[in-house]
Each structure stands twice: as C-alpha cells, then as structure tokens.
Amino acid sequence: MKRYLPLSIVAAAGLLALGAGTMLYQAKRPIVLSIPRNSIAPETAGAEPVHVRGEVNAPVTLEEFGDFQCPPCGKLAGPTKQLEEAYGSQLRVIFRQFPLPVKVHAHAQEAALASEAAGLQGCFWEMHDLLYREQDGWSKAADARALFRGYAGMLGLDLDRFEKDMDGSEARERVASDQKRGDALGVHSTPTVFINDRQIPAPVAVAGLRSAINAALKPQPPR
C-alpha cells in the first residue's frame, strides 16, 4: 500500500492542477461570439468604413461613439457584449472612435490609435475589449504606450508593425474620420449611443439600451 502512496499523491496533485488550470481558463477566456467579427460595413454617407461586430443585415444597429479612457464607456463595454450575445443575429454593433481631448483624458488618443493599429492586423475588437478591461491600469500609467505595446504582444501582433501603424497616417485618419462623423451628429460626450440612428438619452444604461433594441425590433404599425 505504502508503495503506491507517493504515486497516488503525485497523480492527485496533477489532476488537481489540471482541473484548476482548466477552470481558470474557462473563467478568463474571452467570450467567443458565434457571429462574424470585424466585418466591414458598407460605406455610409460621410463616413469611412467602420468597425462592425455582428450581421451586416441585422435589423438593429447599435452605434457607439466611445473613448477608451472614459470610465462609463468601460462600464458599458461588458453589458454591450452581453446584449450582442442575447440578441445574436438581430443586433450589430458599430464602434466609432471619439477620444476626448488630451486635457480631459491624457491617453485616450493614443489608445484609439493603438486599437486602430491592432485593427490593421485584424485584431481591432480584441484590442477594444482588452483596452476596456484594463482601463484602470493604463489610464493611470505614466507610459501608457508601453502598456499598449504589451497588449499587442499579448494578442500576438507583429510589434514592429504595430508601433509603425500607431504612428502612421492610416490609423490617425481612421480616428479622425469617426470624430468627424461624431461632430456632424452633434456628439460631444462619451459614450453616445445610437440605436437605428436614434440617440439614446444620456446617461446610457443597459436597461435603456435593451428597451430601445426591443422597441426597434417590434413591427412598426401601418400608417
């Protein structure tokens, strides 16, 4: 009996470690949506191609003007993702860059550029989710760019290209294009959310979004 005791202890520890690792992985792994991600919406009037998650022909479109350093935007990110899961193919989400001025949010512009640089390597939404999830950390950091580089590394991006793209004109133009659209629509704070082109009154709450989506999904009575 004693002969098998060390083997039993080692096997038990191995199984425990495997179980704990699996549970930790399950708890922390990013939610994988079954709907297509990062598809590009057709160009609309006055707007460059944008970041879209969901079915292109979904009956409801949620368009968010966000600033990665804005705490309410960060708080909205998780529930928005839950809405995407709940409504599935009926909802598509568009993210528009609207970084507030450096005086208000010191790293917002850089964060927007980091997300666009990641987007140029096909990982916009992954960086979007990471930036919101880690908002508390990089917002207070003296050198946020070093963190963004670290995030890019975590996502497996080409770091040299990421750095170049962050400083490049393409990322800057994408951000500027979204801001231009926001200005044209009268956006002046974040998050500003539109459901099927109708603005949700601030402060934006999940309950309000849900009821607006439900209303948009109801068949319109004949006039």
Place this chain on the structure above:
Amino acid sequence: MKTEANSQTEGAGSRARTVLTTVAAFISLAGLADAIYLSVVAMTGEAAACGGSAGCFEVLGSPYARIAGVPVAFLGVWGYFAAFAFAIFAGFGYKRALGLFALTVGAMFAMTLWLLYVQAFVLHAFCRYCLFSAAFTFLLAGLVVAGLPPRASEGEE
C-alpha cells in the same frame, strides 16, 4: 555492525530529509499554482490581476515570454510539477528521486537566472508573478544546497 549512536544519527538525518522534502513539495506546489496562472494569462491575454503595471505587460507580451511559440510559463508548469513529484518520491525514501529533484531544480534555476537577466537588462521591466516564480525556484535551490541531494555515502534504494 552499527552502533546505537550511528542508528540515532541516521534516524535524525532521515527525519530532517522528510521535513526538507515536505517543504520542497509545498514550495513546488506554490510555484505550480503561479505557473498555471501565468500559463492561463498567456493563453487568454487576461492580465487584470497584474494590477495594470506596465512591467507585467511588457514582460508577458515580449518575444522572450515564448520559446518557439510555446509560453515559457508552460515550461514552469512542467518544471514545478516534476519538482513536486520528485520531492514526494524522495520523501518516501526513493533516493534516486533526490538526484532527479536536484537536476530539475538546477535546470529551473538556470532558466530563472536567464529570465531575470532578460527582465533586468533587456526589457527593463519586471513581472511580479515571474518574480514570485523566481523566488520559489531560489527557495528550492536553497533546499538542494541545504542537503536534499543524495550524499556520496548513501546507497540507492
């Protein structure tokens, strides 16, 4: 013929060995937990528990955090598990396990020195979970030096 004094010395040595291997097993388990956490971070990109420190992301996101695409933390998982297993077997009197334990810890110690060098002189950033792991490895190395490796006078079981 063994004297009574010799028997008492052997008994005391055996008890000390049991205590040391038990301590080594617990340290290995702590290191294993740390390495599992770092592996999950490497697989998911989740790093909130790093406290958002720039150092953590710089280290875990650097090319040095992977070898041929495999996260270094995976090696840590195997290393600590092997150290735990050898410590347990050594505690039950398998003297060959002591040599394997010392060999494993030696390899982990060398790897730790390399990773510390990279953090200090290449990346100029430190990841606290990597430092925890380094501390566990140093403790294990300390135990090896303190007397866990088999003595030349001891026979194999």
